[in-house]
Amino acid sequence: MDKEITAREAADILSELADLMEIKGDNRYRIRAYQNAARSLSSVSEELKVLVTEDRLMEIKGIGEGLSATIKEIFSTGTAGQLEELKRELPAGLLDMIEIPGVGPKRAHQLYYQLEISGVEDLKKALQEKKVQGLEGFGPKLAQNLREAVARYESFQERMKINEADRLAEKIAEHLEKKSELYHKYKSAGSLRRRKELVKDIDILMVPADPESDGLEKHLRELEGLHKVESGGSSKITLVLENGVKVDFRLVVGDEFPAAFIYFTGSKEHNVKLRQLAKQKGYFLNEYGLFSREDEERLELNQNNNLPEKARGGSASNSDQEKYAESAIYHFFGLDYIEPELREDRGEIEAARKGELPELIDFSNIRGDFHLHTRYSDGAFGIEEMAVAARELGYEYLAITDHSKSLRIASGLSEEQLKEQLEEIRKLQDKISGIKILSGIEVDILPEGGLDFSDEILEQLDLVIASIHSGFNQSRDKITGRLIEACHNPEVDIIGHPRGRLLGRRDAYQVDMSEVIEAAAETGTCLEINASPSRLDLDDLLARQAASRGVRLAISTDAHHTGELIDMKFGVDVARRAWLEKENVLNALPLEELLEFLA
DNA sequence: GCCGTTTTCGGCCCGACTGTTTTCAGTCG
Numbered sequence: 001m002d003k004e005i006t007a008r009e010a011a012d013i014l015s016e017l018a019d020l021m022e023i024k025g026d027n028r029y030r031i032r033a034y035q036n037a038a039r040s041l042s043s044v045s046e047e048l049k050v051l052v053t054e055d056r057l058m059e060i061k062g063i064g065e066g067l068s069a070t071i072k073e074i075f076s077t078g079t080a081g082q083l084e085e086l087k088r089e090l091p092a093g094l095l096d097m098i099e100i101p102g103v104g105p106k107r108a109h110q111l112y113y114q115l116e117i118s119g120v121e122d123l124k125k126a127l128q129e130k131k132v133q134g135l136e137g138f139g140p141k142l143a144q145n146l147r148e149a150v151a152r153y154e155s156f157q158e159r160m161k162i163n164e165a166d167r168l169a170e171k172i173a174e175h176l177e178k179k180s181e182l183y184h185k186y187k188s189a190g191s192l193r194r195r196k197e198l199v200k201d202i203d204i205l206m207v208p209a210d211p212e213s214d215g216l217e218k219h220l221r222e223l224e225g226l227h228k229v230e231s232g233g234s235s236k237i238t239l240v241l242e243n244g245v246k247v248d249f250r251l252v253v254g255d256e257f258p259a260a261f262i263y264f265t266g267s268k269e270h271n272v273k274l275r276q277l278a279k280q281k282g283y284f285l286n287e288y289g290l291f292s293r294e295d296e297e298r299l300e301l302n303q304n305n306n307l308p309e310k311a312r313g314g315s316a317s318n319s320d321q322e323k324y325a326e327s328a329i330y331h332f333f334g335l336d337y338i339e340p341e342l343r344e345d346r347g348e349i350e351a352a353r354k355g356e357l358p359e360l361i362d363f364s365n366i367r368g369d370f371h372l373h374t375r376y377s378d379g380a381f382g383i384e385e386m387a388v389a390a391r392e393l394g395y396e397y398l399a400i401t402d403h404s405k406s407l408r409i410a411s412g413l414s415e416e417q418l419k420e421q422l423e424e425i426r427k428l429q430d431k432i433s434g435i436k437i438l439s440g441i442e443v444d445i446l447p448e449g450g451l452d453f454s455d456e457i458l459e460q461l462d463l464v465i466a467s468i469h470s471g472f473n474q475s476r477d478k479i480t481g482r483l484i485e486a487c488h489n490p491e492v493d494i495i496g497h498p499r500g501r502l503l504g505r506r507d508a509y510q511v512d513m514s515e516v517i518e519a520a521a522e523t524g525t526c527l528e529i530n531a532s533p534s535r536l537d538l539d540d541l542l543a544r545q546a547a548s549r550g551v552r553l554a555i556s557t558d559a560h561h562t563g564e565l566i567d568m569k570f571g572v573d574v575a576r577r578a579w580l581e582k583e584n585v586l587n588a589l590p591l592e593e594l595l596e597f598l599a
Numbered sequence: 600g601c602c603g604t605t606t607t608c609g610g611c612c613c614g615a616c617t618g619t620t621t622t623c624a625g626t627c628g
Contacts, residue, residue, distance in 0.1 A: 102617095103626090
């Protein structure tokens, strides 16, 4: 189990290679081929090792002879000769530099070769010393914009967590509602609508009441927390907030809305695929509609006829009206309606063509929560309060899973305290109706392997989650081994937050998730999608990989407070992005079937 | 570099906006 390159890591290396090729000024279609290959590779569910040894890389779309060889090289050596060569030629700092809005590959190239600027720090200095202005194509305004962009980059490198983005979008919505006469409707789009775990900027699509009026822009200038209006045209307004977040407004007229909604929801890669399809059929697709290439006439799509079956089904996340609007366009291409969470060019277009899209799980399918804490360990409420709050969400069951004794920092339970808790649950169950309280534990996987409680203790409980809370710096082999061993313990039902990451604060520990997924599949152990917006662990890609190997996922909140039980919706977002159906999810089971499973 | 319900060679998505320019390149989504 030596450090082995996964498909995702190989994909990252190809992306880096593509970025450097772009700065170097390589052929743009060659660069695109590398980017396409990286994207396909990042979402394959098979192990890279298998694909390499069986020589099947070329079965992946976008990977031909050349890239197959490069990927094999990456697999066996950990890098590519081309990449090493480019790294010798171009300093690594240039990769950071193209992260700055306004600096792309061309300008990075120019800055490096003409002023020897090889990173963000150099750029900042050169801007201060006004050296940049002299370059061809660099005027005083661009220099000023770059100065501001560098300052923002330094203060705000992180993306927002999805709950933060939701809050911000709500704040903007409140501001808009104050002057509802300015627009007919608006919808948030972009990665927020696709429910990505981290969001860079807020995208809002709007049909203004009067496209000629500057009333909207004026109103937006009064938004609380606004830093400045970065750009404003007749169809786009971009705001920058004090916290560095950009808010893009896209303005369209009513009948442009469906095409604009697809365009502005993205992803970019998904849009590119759709436009390729349009082109093949003799049309072109842009944000204003679908047009014939011959006469450039806009195609009027009847939005209510001949919808594919799945588009008629209800969904909590999209109103039928919007769905119909977008559906007409998808249907024109012979595709079923594609939910926003799937629009990442990870095979959804091919599946939609074959009518093989998943029937995505929905919050209404969730019947309980398995992972929550009470005052027995580090939670803020008692068992009864958590149970009542869970019942209010319409759940059939919840499991009480406090920490085990080794986790002193979270006042983990001793064997005696666990027994007391069991007793309280029994008594409470007689008193409270309408929800089943399962007894459980989040038992620590100890640094040297093994669990914090004996099997004799664990077998008295309804449900056991095993999690790692210590030894994060151990080797990849060691941590992978601890998790695999936990899977093989018959008392363990679920592996909690399998990668141990805290978004923006702590990286995942080193672990070979492919091996853990295989162990989970073999032993019938579930893997958690931890719904806390700070974790969202497993992520969409790994959850999808796990489900494709037959592993059931448990979506749980890890709530320490009654108010956190609703975080479940963020976990469902991940599950939807992972293509999960309710059959893939443990807590979509009715109580009876769940108890059978646990037994 | 990849790919083919037109193609094994000649294509490879589309548009807005800014700042720099006198017609467009660069960047972004």
